Amino acid sequence: MAKSKYEYVRTFEFEDRCLQNCWIVVRLDGRSFHRFTSSHKFEKPNDKRALELMNRSAAAVMEEFRDVSLAYGQSDEYSFILRKNTDLYNRRQSKIMSAINSIFSASYVYYWNTYFEDKKLLYPPSFDARIVLYPTDQNLRDYLSWRQADTHINNLYNTAFWRLISMKGLSNNEAEKVLSGTVSSEKNEILFKECGTNYNNELPIYRKGTVLVRKLVNLPPSKSKKHVICPLHVDIIGDSFWEEYNEILNLKD
């Protein structure tokens, strides 16, 4: 077919293929969720329904793209890990990142009512996205450790902050003063002594965030096996998770 004289505009497009042999990490983060969570009166510091809605939306991404081998979420963010040798969209960054963001954002709206039956969505939520490439398995594990350590630091602070307000009647400023300059062990102690809360008894989904993995399960009648996406709220910093799910790092093709 003859080319039109307009065809040349394609030469303005640029090559944005992700470097080969690297883990591809796509991280989404809610845009201005400070405002979104307050407009929708999310429970503080954690709204379980909101976290489950995030997990459902992330599972939708994994249902669509088999090359997403793991996802990790906390607060208003989700990270998707694509296997090193994925060929998805010829590894084109903009395609991968925009498709994942779009599936996730549309799912967040689509499933809103499943999780917030009594709450109307007041305006369209949106997410930003970035792609980061990690060349080594250690880099990837350190990335995920960084996100889970962030979950811990924020959740310990937020739990102590809101308990001081709701159980001790402190003002926001007073609670902030009590916590300023404290290290983790001191926050644990304030929670225990002042608020009768053992931090370790808080829900794992709040303390650890959510890891989505694929598990092979038996389907009883036919004894066939099927991959299902499972949410876990476990430590991913230590070695035991990676030993149990060793196929995530060792997948060849």
Ligand code: DGT
């Ligand atoms: P950004 O990401 O720069 O567009 O701005 P934000 O406002 O989204 O800031 P970010 O992502 O650093 O912080 C997430 C906000 O979402 C933060 O204000 C706390 C809020 N948030 C996340 N999960 C929950 C929840 O379960 N309950 C409540 N009440 N707030 C939450």
Ligand code: MG
């Ligand atoms: Mg942000």
Ligand code: MG
């Ligand atoms: Mg945000």
Ligand code: MG
């Ligand atoms: Mg965030």
Ligand code: MG
């Ligand atoms: Mg098209």
